[in-house]
Amino acid sequence: GAVVSQHPSWVICKSGTSVKIECRSLDFQATTMFWYRQFPKQSLMLMATSNEGSKATYEQGVEKDKFLINHASLTLSTLTVTSAHPEDSSFYICSAGTTGYSNQPQHFGDGTRLSIL
């Protein structure tokens, strides 16, 4: 089945550091990738939708300059948390889908736990 790889799994870093998270589709071409944020015991909150070769579409309330998303190829999207602060600590998870395939679920990466000290 389709596999999405997300790295790193865990990140602990100091306040002010920028952190890059990668999301790769390993065996299919992902025309669209989604980035979610999840706080403990809460549901997934969509942050942004990225389509290959175009700018990401951010959800209301998500700072574009804080969370930089790049989807340079059909197999790779990156989320960069710039100048991270403790309030950015969260679980970030990506998913990938392909336009035109009905009945197919989005496939998720395993997520990244980000802790900012």
Place this chain on the structure above:
Amino acid sequence: AQKITQTQPGMFVQEKEAVTLDCTYDTSDPSYGLFWYKQPSSGEMIFLIYQGSYDQQNATEGRYSLNFQKARKSANLVISASQLGDSAMYFCAMREGMDNAGNMLTFGGGTRLMVKP
């Protein structure tokens, strides 16, 4: 208004018994897809089952079945013969519009299922 509602924040079930997790949805689009995902404590999102709005029969996947009542806008997940490994968070999600994997998912708040030995 909430598009996906899961009214059970937490549930217990005895091992080997069946359990139903509730999900109601709200959409005016005639074309949509409904999904259930399992999220264990490790964080990954595991796709369980899919139901399309035009599907005539309820979806089944092994021990998982979806009780789809379109007129009532409900898509309850039934897990038969619960196992200890079924203990996890369960999310109901909907994809609106043209039913393809390039569209975003909207998630419910989740239900934490705990299987008792």
